[in-house]
Amino acid sequence: MxxxxxxxxxxxxxxxxxxxxxxxxxxxxxxxxxxxxxxxxxxxxxxxxxxxxxxxxxxxxxxxxxxxxxxxxxxxxxxxxxxxxxxxxxxxxxxxxxxxxxxxxxxxxxxxNAAVMALTLSGLPPHPFLFLGFLPAKEGARAAELQRIRAVERAGLAATLIFYEAPHRVPESLAAMALAFGEARPAAVARELTKLFEELRRDTLGTLAAHYSDHAARGEVVILVGPAPEEAAVEGALEDQLRAALAAGLSLRDAAATVAEAMGLPRKQVYQAALALGR
Missing domain, CATH: 3.40.1010.10 (Tetrapyrrole methylase, N-terminal domain)
Structure with a gap:
C-alpha cells in the first residue's frame, strides 16, 4: 500500500x-x-x-x-x-x-532499539522507564537539565532514566550525573551493543564515573540510571510542605512542628530541613 x-x-x-x-x-x-x-x-x-x-x-x-x-x-x-x-x-x-x-x-x-536493549540488560528496574535522549553538550546546560530531572524526582518520579551519549562526553556526563543524583545511585553503561566488543558495566554512578575518567569509551553508548530512592520523593514533598507553611506566615519553628506532625516525620529532621530551606 x-x-x-x-x-x-x-x-x-x-x-x-x-x-x-x-x-x-x-x-x-x-x-x-x-x-x-x-x-x-x-x-x-x-x-x-x-x-x-x-x-x-x-x-x-x-x-x-x-x-x-x-x-x-x-x-x-x-x-x-x-x-x-x-x-x-x-x-x-x-x-x-x-x-x-x-x-x-x-x-x-x-x-x-539500543535504549530498550540496554534497559533489558542493565539489571535496573525495567518499568517505568524514562528515555531522555542526548543531554546538552555544554556543561552549564547539561547541569541545568539534570537538575530539572532531579526536581521531577523530588516531586515523586521513580523511573529508570535512559540517556544516549557521545563516547567522548561519557566521563563528564557520568560525573555530572553523580553530582546531580548522588554517587551511590545504581547505574549502567552499555557500549557497542550487538557488536564484537559489546560491553555492559553495572555499578554506582560514582564508580562508573571514576572508571570512564581513566578508560576512554568507544562506539555507541547508552547510560542508564536507576530510579530515585523513595526518600527523594519524601524530601521533595517535605520541601513543598515547608514552603507552604512558611508562606502562610508561620515561624520557622512552628512550620517545622506543623509539617512534622502532618507527615509523621521526626521534628528534629524537619526543623533541620527548614533551616536549610531558610538559608
Missing amino acids: PGLVLVATPIGNLGDLSPRALDTLRSADAVLCEDTRVTGGMLARHGVSVTLIPLHDHNEAAQAPNLIARLKSGARLALVSDAGTPLVSDPGYRLVRAAIAEGVRVDAVPGP
Missing part, C-alpha cells in the same frame, strides 16, 4: 535486519535515510538496489512538503535512520507529523 513506512535497522550487527524490513526496503519507491553511505552499504550487503534520498536534521523541514506530495500521489516511501528505530533521537518526526496531518498512511516495521 502507498504511504510512509518507518523501518528499524540494525544497531550494529547487520544480521539483525529482519526479513520483513528487508522486503519493505526492497519494495519501496525510495528510502529516506540520514546518510546514504551508511544505508547504501547496508543494503548493498543484502543485494538491494533502491533510490536513496537524504533526510536529516538540516534538510527535513525543506524536504517534507515535496515528500508529502509524493506520498499523496501514491508513492510508498521507507524511512530509516543510520541505526535502530527511526525518530528515537533521530530525524523523521517532522515528516511523520506532516504525513499524519495530511491524512497519509504511516506504518512501521519494528526492530532493534
